[in-house]
Amino acid sequence: MISVFGSLVGDEEIANVITCMKSQWMGFGKNVDIFEKKYQEKYRLPSFAMVDSGSNALFMAVTLLDLPPGSEIILPSFTWVSCAQAIILAGHKPVFCDNDLYTMNVRAEDIQARITDKTAAIMIVHYAGLTVDMDPILALGYPIIEDAAHAVDSTYKGKPCGAIGDVGIFSYDAVKNLTVGEGGGITARLPARIERAKVMRYCGIGKSGFDSAISTAGGKSRWWEYNIQEPFIKMLPTNLAASIGLAQLDRIDTLQARRKTIWDTYQQALARVSGLITPPEAAPGDRHSYFTYCIRVPRRDELAHYLLGEQIYTTLRYHPLHLNPLYGQMDVRLPNCEQLNQDALSIPIHPRMSDEDVEKVIAKIKAFYS
Ligand SMILES: Cc1ncc(COP(=O)(O)O)c(C=O)c1O
Numbered sequence: 001m002i003s004v005f006g007s008l009v010g011d012e013e014i015a016n017v018i019t020c021m022k023s024q025w026m027g028f029g030k031n032v033d034i035f036e037k038k039y040q041e042k043y044r045l046p047s048f049a050m051v052d053s054g055s056n057a058l059f060m061a062v063t064l065l066d067l068p069p070g071s072e073i074i075l076p077s078f079t080w081v082s083c084a085q086a087i088i089l090a091g092h093k094p095v096f097c098d099n100d101l102y103t104m105n106v107r108a109e110d111i112q113a114r115i116t117d118k119t120a121a122i123m124i125v126h127y128a129g130l131t132v133d134m135d136p137i138l139a140l141g142y143p144i145i146e147d148a149a150h151a152v153d154s155t156y157k158g159k160p161c162g163a164i165g166d167v168g169i170f171s172y173d174a175v176k177n178l179t180v181g182e183g184g185g186i187t188a189r190l191p192a193r194i195e196r197a198k199v200m201r202y203c204g205i206g207k208s209g210f211d212s213a214i215s216t217a218g219g220k221s222r223w224w225e226y227n228i229q230e231p232f233i234k235m236l237p238t239n240l241a242a243s244i245g246l247a248q249l250d251r252i253d254t255l256q257a258r259r260k261t262i263w264d265t266y267q268q269a270l271a272r273v274s275g276l277i278t279p280p281e282a283a284p285g286d287r288h289s290y291f292t293y294c295i296r297v298p299r300r301d302e303l304a305h306y307l308l309g310e311q312i313y314t315t316l317r318y319h320p321l322h323l324n325p326l327y328g329q330m331d332v333r334l335p336n337c338e339q340l341n342q343d344a345l346s347i348p349i350h351p352r353m354s355d356e357d358v359e360k361v362i363a364k365i366k367a368f369y370s
Helices: 011-024 032-044 054-063 081-089 106-110 134-138 191-200 207-215 241-270 300-309 335-343 357-369
Strands: 049-051 072-076 093-097 119-125 145-148 167-171 184-188 293-297 343-348
Touching: 011 241, 032 049, 032 241, 049 106, 049 191, 049 241, 054 081, 054 119, 054 145, 054 167, 054 184, 054 191, 072 081, 081 093, 081 119, 093 241, 119 134, 134 145, 184 191, 241 293, 241 357, 300 343, 300 357, 335 343
Parallel strands: 072 093, 072 119, 119 145, 145 167
Antiparallel strands: 049 184, 167 184, 293 343
16 A cells, blocks of 8 residues: 555664663653754754644644633634644634635635634644745734644745744654654744743753752752742653654755655646646745645545555545534635535655655556546
């Protein structure tokens, strides 16, 4: 079966994991510090902290904005469930807006239509790794949470995605462009927010606070005491995950080059398939991460089942959130998201695919529509 998403690890990741295990310290530790420093430098981020998942990073990002309880946060409906869950868990209300049919991203107009006097922030998602047009959204004047889970390596007008809004997050889960197994990252324009994030991620104590309690052990009769700075849950990344991340960072340019080759091959080969709409390229001056290759097609469900029979796994990312009864917004009509729910399909793109895999996907799609 050709999988739709995937990562590629090699001998370096394996060696790093073995070294980490031999050190007998797999939990939070100095590999995390090294990964944070290297990642921040590579992507020119103003600040950076690693956490244990992109989903948790989203919850942290919303919390870091300190919005009044019950605020409305506008976000695209065509996104992963963690976006809405983070807003609710932080005590706010998700308000879904439509996505553009062509870019599958949110536009300032889509957001503007959903603004009320309770709107306190906007959450955007760089879908598939294609950069959202941020300037008109920044001009709306609200704090912005930037979900760059798909957009490791994407840029907007030369700036790294994740670092354009107030707070940005990344995902390093098993199928992302850079994987650590499960993991995430968070950046903020104000570095003080990331200093706070580093305290929050360890149950609101902060690992450095804990360490200093221990290091002053000699002078304290109760060295096990520490100050708790705020209520928060545990989101610590591990030395083990960071050791994988360090090797992935060394190979990310090669991984990205492979994704781009597959993307370019699809763009050329599928452009003339009747009725098939290929995804847009990055705007001039922007860089795409090629996380997902999402086509729009007639007879989408039939195609997906046909490809499955041919050992090619495809999927839809995402089932629009407003169509989920949990959020109580099923009466809202978001026609583009509803259209994407009928005709969008992600086909395989990842660095483990061989040229033969890519040719097979193309040949089978062409055969289906011939
Ligand atoms: C748009 C988006 N945001 C957030 C996440 C959450 O990331 P994680 O899987 O690391 O929790 C994902 C995961 O796929 C995602 O696609």
